[in-house]
Amino acid sequence: MDSTVTGSWAPNNNPASSAVKSSCHPNLKMFLAALSFAYFSKALSGSYMKSTITQLERRFDIPSYLIGIIDGSFEIGNLLLIAFVSYFGAKLHRPKIIAVGCILMSFGTFLIAMPHFIIGRHKIETSIRPPVNSTNNLYPCPASSPGSSRAGGRPSILPSRGCEGESNVSMWIYVLLGNILRGIGETPVQPLGISFIDDYAQSENAALYIGCVQTISIIGPVFGYLLGSLCAKIYVDIGYVDMEMVTITSSDARWVGAWWLGYLIAGALTLMSAVPFWFLPKSLPMPVEKHDSSCTLEQTRFITDSPNMKHKFRPEEPANLHLMAIEFVPTLKSLLGNPVYIVYLCVTIIQFNSLIGMVTYKPKYIEQHYGQSASKANFLMGIINIPAVALGMFSGGVVMKKYKLGIMGAAKFAFGTSLLGYLLSLLFFAMGCENSKVAGVTVSYNGVEGLSRQEASLFSVCNWGCLCSGKEWDPVCGENGITYMSPCLAGCTSSVGSGRNTVFDGCRCVANTHTGNLTAVPGQCPRSDSCDRVFPYFLALSVISSFVISLGGTPGFMLLVRCIKPELKCLALGIHTLATRTLAGIPAPIYFGAIIDTTCLKWGYKSCGGKGACRIYNTTSYRIVYLGLTLGLRTVSFFFCILGFLLLKRHLKTEARKPLTNGNSEVDSLKKEERDQDLHFILSSDCHVDRETPL
Numbered sequence: 001m002d003s004t005v006t007g008s009w010a011p012n013n014n015p016a017s018s019a020v021k022s023s024c025h026p027n028l029k030m031f032l033a034a035l036s037f038a039y040f041s042k043a044l045s046g047s048y049m050k051s052t053i054t055q056l057e058r059r060f061d062i063p064s065y066l067i068g069i070i071d072g073s074f075e076i077g078n079l080l081l082i083a084f085v086s087y088f089g090a091k092l093h094r095p096k097i098i099a100v101g102c103i104l105m106s107f108g109t110f111l112i113a114m115p116h117f118i119i120g121r122h123k124i125e126t127s128i129r130p131p132v133n134s135t136n137n138l139y140p141c142p143a144s145s146p147g148s149s150r151a152g153g154r155p156s157i158l159p160s161r162g163c164e165g166e167s168n169v170s171m172w173i174y175v176l177l178g179n180i181l182r183g184i185g186e187t188p189v190q191p192l193g194i195s196f197i198d199d200y201a202q203s204e205n206a207a208l209y210i211g212c213v214q215t216i217s218i219i220g221p222v223f224g225y226l227l228g229s230l231c232a233k234i235y236v237d238i239g240y241v242d243m244e245m246v247t248i249t250s251s252d253a254r255w256v257g258a259w260w261l262g263y264l265i266a267g268a269l270t271l272m273s274a275v276p277f278w279f280l281p282k283s284l285p286m287p288v289e290k291h292d293s294s295c296t297l298e299q300t301r302f303i304t305d306s307p308n309m310k311h312k313f314r315p316e317e318p319a320n321l322h323l324m325a326i327e328f329v330p331t332l333k334s335l336l337g338n339p340v341y342i343v344y345l346c347v348t349i350i351q352f353n354s355l356i357g358m359v360t361y362k363p364k365y366i367e368q369h370y371g372q373s374a375s376k377a378n379f380l381m382g383i384i385n386i387p388a389v390a391l392g393m394f395s396g397g398v399v400m401k402k403y404k405l406g407i408m409g410a411a412k413f414a415f416g417t418s419l420l421g422y423l424l425s426l427l428f429f430a431m432g433c434e435n436s437k438v439a440g441v442t443v444s445y446n447g448v449e450g451l452s453r454q455e456a457s458l459f460s461v462c463n464w465g466c467l468c469s470g471k472e473w474d475p476v477c478g479e480n481g482i483t484y485m486s487p488c489l490a491g492c493t494s495s496v497g498s499g500r501n502t503v504f505d506g507c508r509c510v511a512n513t514h515t516g517n518l519t520a521v522p523g524q525c526p527r528s529d530s531c532d533r534v535f536p537y538f539l540a541l542s543v544i545s546s547f548v549i550s551l552g553g554t555p556g557f558m559l560l561v562r563c564i565k566p567e568l569k570c571l572a573l574g575i576h577t578l579a580t581r582t583l584a585g586i587p588a589p590i591y592f593g594a595i596i597d598t599t600c601l602k603w604g605y606k607s608c609g610g611k612g613a614c615r616i617y618n619t620t621s622y623r624i625v626y627l628g629l630t631l632g633l634r635t636v637s638f639f640f641c642i643l644g645f646l647l648l649k650r651h652l653k654t655e656a657r658k659p660l661t662n663g664n665s666e667v668d669s670l671k672k673e674e675r676d677q678d679l680h681f682i683l684s685s686d687c688h689v690d691r692e693t694p695l
Contacts, residue, residue, distance in 0.1 A: 027284055028200055031095065032209055034276035035193045036216040038102055041273045042186050043220025044227070045109050045266035046074070047386075049179065051228025051378040054364050055259040059122065059236065060115075060172040061604060061612030064361070064593030070176050071360055075585035077108075077183025079578070085187045094192045095280035102274035104185030109267035111178030115171035116260035122236045124254050126474050128247040128502045128522050140487035140495065140504060141466035200284040218390045225382025227265065232257035232375035247499050251373045252523060253615045254473065335571055340563045340651050343644040345579055347637050348556075351418075352584035354633035357592035358626075364596075365626055368617050369433055370535045371527040380539060388543045392550025400555050407562045411648060414552035414559065415641050421549035422634050424541060428627050431538045433531035435619045436524060438475075438483045439490070439509060441601050442618075447482065447513040462509035463491040471605045473615045476504060477525035480514035485602070490520050563648065595625050 053067050085097070197209050235246055236256040248255055335341060362385075366377040396417070399405075405413060435442040435449075443449045445460040458470045468488040476487050484490035484507075491508030504520045511518050564572045597614065599621040604612035 027280055028197075030276060031196060031280055032213065034095075034273065034280070035098070035189075035197070036213050037276075038098065038189055038193070038270075038273040039213055039217035040220045040223075041102070041266065041270040042105060042189060043217045044224040045105070045182065045263075045270060047221035047224030047382075048228050048262050048266055049074070049112075050360055051225050051232070051363060051374075051381070052257075052259040052262065053360070054367060054374050055232060055236075055257050056172070056175065057613040058254065059256045059259065060175075061606050062172055063600075063611070063614065064364075064596045065590055066172065066593070068360070068589035068591070068593035070172065070179055071589040072586040073176050073179040074183040074186075075581045077180035077185075078187055079183075079581055081184055081187045082191075082578075085191070093282045094188075094196050095277040095282070097188045098192055099274040099277035101185045101188040102270055102277070105182050106185075106267045106271035106274070108178045108181030108183075108185055109263050109270060111181060112175045113260040113263035113267070114178070115174050116236070118174075119171050121240060122256055124246075124248060125472055126247055126254075126522075128474075128499065140490075140492045141463065141468075141508075218386075221386045222382045224266075225378045225386065227262045229375045229377075229379035229382065231259060231262040232373065232378060234258040234261065236260075244499065247502075247522065249500070249523065250375055251371070253475075255374075257374060331568065331571060335564065335568050335575065338564060339647045340644065341560075341572060343640055343647055344560055344563065345576060347640045347644060348560075348576065349579055349583050350633050350637040350640065352580045353588045354630050354637070356584055356588040357633075358630045360589045361592055361596060361626065365622070368622060369619055370531060370538065371433075371436075372535075384539060384543050385546055388547045389550045392547040393553045395547075396551040396554040399551070400558065405555060405558075407559060408648065408652065410555040410559045410562070411645065414556035415645075417548055417552035418634070418641075419638070421545045422631065422638075424545040424548060425627070425631055425634075427541055428538070429623070431534050431541070432623050433527060433534065433619055436483060436527070436616065437481060438485065438524075438601075438616060440485065441616065443482060445509055445512050447480070458485060458489055460509065460512075462512060463489050466491060473602060473604055475524045476507075476520040476522055478507060478510040478514065478520045479517050480510050480512075481525050482510075482513065483524045484509060484520065487520060492520060563651070592626075592629065595629060596622065599625060 049071065053064075053071070056062070056070070057064065057067055193213070194210060197213075201209050233250055234257055235241070235243060236258055238258050238261075250257070363374065363377040363381055366372050366380065367374055372380075396413075399413070400410060403409070437443045437447075437449070439445050440458040440460070445462060459468070466488050468486065470485075470489075472486045472488075474486040475483050476490055476492070477483055478490060487495070487504045487507070490504065490510065491506075492504035493506035493508070495502055495504045497503050500522060502522055505518070507518045507520045510520060560572065560576060561569060596617075599618045600614035600616075601618050602615045604615050606612050
């Protein structure tokens with residue numbers, strides 16, 4: 001017999017023993033602390049994954065839709081085992097199963113970082129001399145025969161890299177496999193952890209304990225994005241290269257931060273979170289109110305009348321399994337025959353598609369549209385947006401409790417906040433920035449804006465005599481405020497200085513629109529002042545809209561709990577989780593990324609050929625497709641909401657016509673009791689829903 005269990009069940013005539021039984025068991029406190037740490041670690045690594053999207057794109061030279069596949073692979077791994085673990089895990093040693101899950105998550109996180117140590121150093125295509133042993137001038141536009149630029153050859157100032165190190169073409173597969181392993185490892189943490197607390201905590205404390213665990217999990221994404229911000233500032237090969245040799249800044253489209261470093265930190269934290277679970281027993285003493293105090297220890301160990309014990313003691317397991325199999329299909333038909341539930345499912349699937357796609361690519365949108373660095377975009381997500389969402393969800397629960405909202409009241413409140421947030425989000429269309437002026441891409445070499453893709457041409461009379469490549473992305477900013485894709489395409493004939501202090505001289509293409517100095521400096525030209533002025537308004541509106549939309553999260557979820565029969569709640573929540581993860585968590589990042597890829601104006605190219613990561617997007621098109629797809633999906637969901645209101649109203653009328661067999665006063669008291677217990681059910685139920693995606 002477990003010594004922990006035996007020692008805790010002292011005779012009832014001992015006052016000290018009674019005090020122990022009525023308080024939180026030490027092992028339960030340890031479990032709460034360990035589970036909170038595990039929730040924090042998994043939330044941190046999940047949000048860090050989203051913060052490294054642009055870094056992974058640039059490092060592995062892959063388009064956005066592949067990043068979407070990588071991001072959705074977590075849900076794939078989770079769905080592979082969630083049903084198996086949730087059912088059979090409760091019959092085994094739950095703390096140790098959670099420990100195994102944490103170890104798998106940590107191994108998956110380490111696997112994501114592994115390609116950094118395999119593929120070698122990151123090479124940047126640049127014509128800028130490193131500031132070491134560089135005394136000779138460079139000639140970006142060497143003498144060549146007329147028309148040679150049409151040959152599409154490589155610039156003579158850039159040595160051919162050949163195909164060495166080209167194994168990084170498939171290195172992103174390791175990231176994909178690592179994220180799948182993370183999803184598999186995360187599977188037992190939530191269902192087994194929540195059910196363990198609910199089994200061994202006193203009823204009045206279970207909701208509080210689970211609420212504390214969920215609160216800790218909300219803090220995780222904040223630190224995840226902040227870690228992403230810190231790592232994005234550090235160069236990818238920090239510790240391997242002399243930073244004086246790095247000639248680009250963190251705002252450059254070729255910059256890759258130390259994405260791997262954050263995964264090592266997150267993996268170490270997740271591995272540490274597994275340690276306490278190994279020292280916890282399989283079971284704890286049941287709380288006083290969950291057993292009959294008149295029973296002996298042996299009698300108490302085999303009580304099956306309590307609902308809390310039925311899922312652990314199944315003396316007739318084969319018969320129960322057979323009965324469950326027979327009743328499953330009719331139960332599922334009963335659930336799916338509820339039109340209110342089906343409409344609710346459609347609404348949440350569509351809105352989750354919008355939400356997940358928006359959150360996944362929001363840091364990238366801030367980078368590309370407003371010219372912010374990846375570090376700043378992640379910092380803003382972590383310090384502004386995530387807290388606003390958490391505050392909104394908490395406030396929604398407070399409003400529901402204070403005003404005692406019923407089913408229809410919760411539905412109206414959730415719809416109203418969603419609609420208000422939708423109307424506020426429409427203002428994002430007005431907070432746009434103009435396309436960057438890139439010669440031959442968005443403007444002509446004579447400064448004419450609004451070029452179509454058919455009119456765009458990287459070659460002009462001013463660089464006709466240069467042996468330039470149209471595939472290189474080595475931008476320089478001319479004195480005329482126009483960006484040129486390379487010093488060669490700018491027609492520059494010489495350079496002075498080295499590193500980031502390089503200045504290119506005699507740039508003939510600058511002379512087309514400028515009469516002063518014909519010089520250019522490394523990097524893209526900065527955004528216009530009007531774009532810098534609108535960015536703070538974008539941030540303010542983003543915080544307000546996130547808070548307003550999140551207000552309806554808790555009431556909306558309460559609607560799910562109340563619109564179905566009590567005996568179908570677990571199955572309804574399970575189907576809801578399965579549907580949202582399968583039909584939203586997996587596909588949304590993929591098709592959002594594919595649509596964003598269509599707005600790319602200049603693709604990078606790999607050293608052995610083939611399209612790489614996008615270097616510059618059409619800002620206007622990006623804004624339209626990103627915001628349009630996000631708000632378009634929510635528009636469709638509103639039509640289902642209207643249908644849902646009609647069905648819900650009819651459902652409530654049908655319920656009201658049913659005979660009151662127990663008298664009005666008793667029915668009223670039961671309704672009040674149901675309202676009081678709904679929130680406790682959500683917090684303490686074995687089928688509690690948790691998502692890895694931060695809102």
